[in-house]
Amino acid sequence: MTDHEPPSPDRIPSPGSRRPTVVSPVEAAFRTEWPKIVATLTRELGDLQLAEDMAGEAFAEASRVWRTGGVPHRPGAWLLTTARRRAIDRLRRDRRFEDRIPHLAADLERQPETATLVDDQLALIFGCCHPALDDEARVALTLRSIGGLSTAQIARAFLVPEPTMAKRLVRAKKKIRAAGIPFTIPARDQLDARIDAVCGVIYAVFTEGHTASTGSAVLRGTLCDEAIWLAETLAGLMPDHDEVRALAALCLLTDARRATRTDDRGWPILLADQDRDRWNHDRIRDGMRHLVAAGAHAAHPGPYRLRAIVAAAHAGAPRYADTDWGSIIAVYRMMRDRGGGAIVELNLAVAIGERDGPAAGLAELDRVLASGQLDEYHYLHAARAELLRRSGAVDRARDGYARAIECCTNDAERAWLADRQDRLIADV
Amino acid sequence: MKYMFLIYSDPTAGPSPESPEFGAEMQQWFSYSQELGESGLMLGGEGLQGADTATTVQVRDGATITADGPFAETKEVLGGFYLVDAKDLDEAIAWAAKIPNVGYGSVEIRPVMEFDN
Numbered sequence: 244m245t246d247h248e249p250p251s252p253d254r255i256p257s258p259g260s261r262r263p264t265v266v267s268p269v270e271a272a273f274r275t276e277w278p279k280i281v282a283t284l285t286r287e288l289g290d291l292q293l294a295e296d297m298a299g300e301a302f303a304e305a306s307r308v309w310r311t312g313g314v315p316h317r318p319g320a321w322l323l324t325t326a327r328r329r330a331i332d333r334l335r336r337d338r339r340f341e342d343r344i345p346h347l348a349a350d351l352e353r354q355p356e357t358a359t360l361v362d363d364q365l366a367l368i369f370g371c372c373h374p375a376l377d378d379e380a381r382v383a384l385t386l387r388s389i390g391g392l393s394t395a396q397i398a399r400a401f402l403v404p405e406p407t408m409a410k411r412l413v414r415a416k417k418k419i420r421a422a423g424i425p426f427t428i429p430a431r432d433q434l435d436a437r438i439d440a441v442c443g444v445i446y447a448v449f450t451e452g453h454t455a456s457t458g459s460a461v462l463r464g465t466l467c468d469e470a471i472w473l474a475e476t477l478a479g480l481m482p483d484h485d486e487v488r489a490l491a492a493l494c495l496l497t498d499a500r501r502a503t504r505t506d507d508r509g510w511p512i513l514l515a516d517q518d519r520d521r522w523n524h525d526r527i528r529d530g531m532r533h534l535v536a537a538g539a540h541a542a543h544p545g546p547y548r549l550r551a552i553v554a555a556a557h558a559g560a561p562r563y564a565d566t567d568w569g570s571i572i573a574v575y576r577m578m579r580d581r582g583g584g585a586i587v588e589l590n591l592a593v594a595i596g597e598r599d600g601p602a603a604g605l606a607e608l609d610r611v612l613a614s615g616q617l618d619e620y621h622y623l624h625a626a627r628a629e630l631l632r633r634s635g636a637v638d639r640a641r642d643g644y645a646r647a648i649e650c651c652t653n654d655a656e657r658a659w660l661a662d663r664q665d666r667l668i669a670d671v
Numbered sequence: 672m673k674y675m676f677l678i679y680s681d682p683t684a685g686p687s688p689e690s691p692e693f694g695a696e697m698q699q700w701f702s703y704s705q706e707l708g709e710s711g712l713m714l715g716g717e718g719l720q721g722a723d724t725a726t727t728v729q730v731r732d733g734a735t736i737t738a739d740g741p742f743a744e745t746k747e748v749l750g751g752f753y754l755v756d757a758k759d760l761d762e763a764i765a766w767a768a769k770i771p772n773v774g775y776g777s778v779e780i781r782p783v784m785e786f787d788n
Contacts, residue, residue: 375760422780422782423674423757423758425760427761430761430765
């Protein structure tokens with residue numbers, strides 16, 4: 244079966260907004276209706292690829308028919324019925340699915356109830372993020388089947404050749420079919436673990452967009468937009484699940500700083516130097532709303548809520564000097580005590596350096612460095628160089644930057660680190 | 672769908688045959704097999720003799736090559752299997768997770784190939 248590309252708006256560069264400037268009715272319907280139609284059809288047809296193909300055909304037909312015949316009263320209903328008609332035509336040619344035709348034909352016009360629609364979409368998300376699929380496959384499937392991104396768009400976002408991404412999707416769908424990976428809401432005793440898996444996929448999409456590990460751009464906005472949309476969609480489907488709301492909060496609050504995180508050259512701008520008036524205050528408001536809701540149910544904050552609290556401490560500070568480092572340190576200590584790992588230790592050391600001065604920060608950082616775990620991590624060496632600079636140890640700072648440059652694989656960040664190293668001499 | 676549970680473990684990792692823990696684990700195997708049988712999902716299952724009794728057969732260019740030992744020399748060896756008929760992978764995983772030595776071994780779940788006729 245071919246991987247039909249629906250007429251999705253090309254949202255790839257559009258930083259800061261997921262909406263293209265001119266939105267056709269089909270494009271407007273695409274964002275909200277694509278996941279619903281794929282989810283409903285996946286249940287009705289029992290095959291994800293077939294569901295995507297038929298949804299793609301329905302959108303293709305919409306872009307032909309709606310232009311001349313006008314937009315139907317209920318676009319979603321029109322699209323689903325059209326997709327079902329296409330499915331019946333297709334199934335007539337395929338003996339394997341013959342038994343599904345009478346059911347489809349009888350309910351051609353029937354629209355799923357809201358509760359069914361919620362369950363279908365959750366089932367689709369849980370299926371795409373199933374732990375029996377490898378991490379890359381989960382991410383690709385989620386963006387394709389739920390986000391509606393084309394294979395080409397996902398390939399571009401992850402800087403891999405399109406055939407590579409196409410192969411990854413084909414392999415994932417083959418495993419789903421062969422291994423009998425179900426599109427269902429998991430049993431109660433599995434639910435929390437499976438929600439964690441879904442959150443992990445969405446957060447992986449977000450971090451991939453937020454910090455490109457290789458290549459020249461530090462930010463790849465589309466993936467952040469997709470992750471936020473996925474997180475908010477999931478939060479809408481499971482409003483009472485704290486960690487889901489916290490994930491949405493974390494992505495929104497972090498992404499609020501997007502426009503100010505890099506300069507015209509694509510070099511990073513430190514939090515201290517960012518123009519806070521240019522932070523996205525809609526994002527901050529939405530993020531804070533999710534974070535408040537995320538605290539409503541459990542006394543024991545989960546990992547996403549802890550990270551969101553740190554992001555909120557930054558987003559809520561009018562000036563860098565107003566940052567509540569005490570709260571941030573408390574959260575990082577909580578993460579560390581739960582076995583947060585070396586990265587948490589690094590963040591904690593930096594926060595201590597901000598609150599108690601470079602000497603205190605360096606003492607903590609040297610302990611992290613001595614553990615050896617982050618020896619190849621350029622942020623550690625950059626953070627250390629920064630604290631050394633502030634404490635006046637220029638020569639050691641220069642060595643620190645040299646080590647950071649050595650470890651860094653991102654072109655823009657390397658250039659920025661080299662620049663900071665050069666400035667050390669000028670500052671003396 | 673039919674699934675094969677391939678049960679791998681390091682033969683030195685489990686309780687030794689003389690220990691009381693060994694008897695307890697054997698009891699768990701009997702109860703697990705019984706529970707799986709009563710669920711109606713079980714199509715078959717056996718324990719296997721040790722990997723030191725294994726013979727690996729390959730045919731290359733028409734010649735049969737037999738070799739002493741299991742196919743892959745690893746610490747964890749295939750020790751037994753179950754064949755089950757489960758609704759989907761989630762149901763299979765739920766049963767596999769109950770296998771007595773899964774705490775120190777691993778269970779590979781393989782869908783059984785089905786042929787249309």
